[in-house]
Amino acid sequence: MEQILKELPKKAKDKHKEHKKFFAKLKKKTPKHLDAIMSDLHEAEFKKTDCLTCGNCCKTTSPIFTEKDIFRIAKHFRIKQQRFIETYLQVDEDNFYVLKTAPCSFLDQNDNSCTIYDVRPKACQEYPHTNRRNFHKISEITLVNITICPAAFNIVEAMQKAIDVGVNPKGKKYKFNGRE
Ligand code: SF4
Numbered sequence: 001m002e003q004i005l006k007e008l009p010k011k012a013k014d015k016h017k018e019h020k021k022f023f024a025k026l027k028k029k030t031p032k033h034l035d036a037i038m039s040d041l042h043e044a045e046f047k048k049t050d051c052l053t054c055g056n057c058c059k060t061t062s063p064i065f066t067e068k069d070i071f072r073i074a075k076h077f078r079i080k081q082q083r084f085i086e087t088y089l090q091v092d093e094d095n096f097y098v099l100k101t102a103p104c105s106f107l108d109q110n111d112n113s114c115t116i117y118d119v120r121p122k123a124c125q126e127y128p129h130t131n132r133r134n135f136h137k138i139s140e141i142t143l144v145n146i147t148i149c150p151a152a153f154n155i156v157e158a159m160q161k162a163i164d165v166g167v168n169p170k171g172k173k174y175k176f177n178g179r180e
């Protein structure tokens with residue numbers, strides 16, 4: 001995994017134009033069953049990729065902490081929300097609460113586990129968002145995520161094989177696992 005993470009930024013950079021073009025076409029020719037396709041690709045990838053061998057998202061980026069996240073996590077620590085904010089969070093340029101430090105203060109760096117797993121922010125629960133609905137609508141954030149998350153990179157690569165968004169003069173339909 002160490003080598004994969006080392007090579008990922010360059011791999012993502014080399015593929016950036018191709019991926020950007022793919023997402024632009026996907027927006028215009030979105031398969032009817034994109035949500036189901038993404039769910040299958042996401043599941044297949046995370047059967048192969050164990051986040052505990054990686055932890056790159058927790059080491060290098062911050063999730064957004066919503067009010068609900070702050071309420072839940074502060075309650076977990078039995079401290080006041082304001083104290084939680086002052087201790088761990090800062091406001092970013094988009095006015096969101098994010099972590100003050102990277103790696104995340106709640107990451108156990110011995111085994112890449114999350115020490116607040118059951119109450120972790122919603123953004124952490126959903127990262128890298130590859131099984132969310134209307135995946136084609138979050139292409140900009142995905143193009144960033146694939147520079148950080150090897151699983152997201154693989155999923156985008158698999159999407160390109162699974163979904164035909166190319167110009168097809170014969171009007172071929174999109175097929176994935178028998179779905180159109
Ligand atoms: S809260 Fe947990 S899952 Fe979220 S970034 Fe920190 S260690 Fe990772």
Ligand code: SF4
Pocket residue numbers: 049050051052054055056057058127128148149150151152
């Ligand atoms: S979600 Fe991606 S970056 Fe985060 S630990 Fe799993 S594989 Fe690594």
